[in-house]
Amino acid sequence: MRITTIGFDADDTLWQNEQFFRITQDRFQALLADHADPAHLAERLLAAERRNLAHYGFGVKGFTLSMLETAIEITERRVPASILAEILEAGRELHAHPIEMLPDAADVVARMAESHRIVLITKGDLFDQERKLAQSGLGARFAGIEIVSDKRADIYTRIFAAYGDGARRAMMVGNSLKSDVIPAIEAGAWGVHVPHDLTWVIEHAEPPTGAPRFRELSRLGDLPDLVGQIESD
Known part of the structure; x- marks a missing residue:
């Protein structure tokens, strides 16, 4: 046929595609190194991504929002605004990365x-x-x-x-x-x-x-x- x-x-x-998400996640882990070890942070981020697929779908925006949510949760809402700003910037850079x-x-x-x-x-x-x-x-x-x-x-x-x-x-x-x-x-x-x-x-x-x-x-x-x-x- x-x-x-x-x-x-x-x-x-x-x-x-995925390699750029991994680079951004490494940056996210470095920003929160004083609050959680990389393995635990990766687990929490993945859990947030799973939860948020039904709300935000696949892609950079959902990933960025999941990073923000994880940062807030892992620090018990004490994450500095400067770190949130850097996470947003990391998401914007990921969204604009040349193919x-x-x-x-x-x-x-x-x-x-x-x-x-x-x-x-x-x-x-x-x-x-x-x-x-x-x-x-x-x-x-x-x-x-x-x-x-x-x-x-x-x-x-x-x-x-x-x-x-x-x-x-x-x-x-x-x-x-x-x-x-x-x-x-x-x-x-x-x-x-x-x-x-x-x-x-x-x-x-x-x-x-x-x-x-x-x-x-x-x-x-x-x-x-x-x-x-x-x-x-």
């Missing part, structure tokens, strides 16, 4: 766009994702841009129906098993995992090794060959 539509994740699939494309990303997107309808499917802050896409120079390659609040099977069903011939003739490519691969397979599409060295713990999941439509690549540059192999079988 020919694949007609290919969805690409953005963060840590096409360009770096760093991952190897093969631009070439693979350009190549697949010549033969398939391709869609960018990402979650996070609307302005931040639009900014990064504009910097990437890849926007014109995509038949559609979908910035969603979460990635679930019904979301993939809707997107692949809107931009292609349905999930059965679609593929989703990304670094997150939890968000990019498993729900796409549940929708009926192919799910291709391209691991990244750094993955946010909330995005961790077990590989669906028994799923017939699950594939894993060590590098994004191997995607065209994989698509060709699937379509020739």
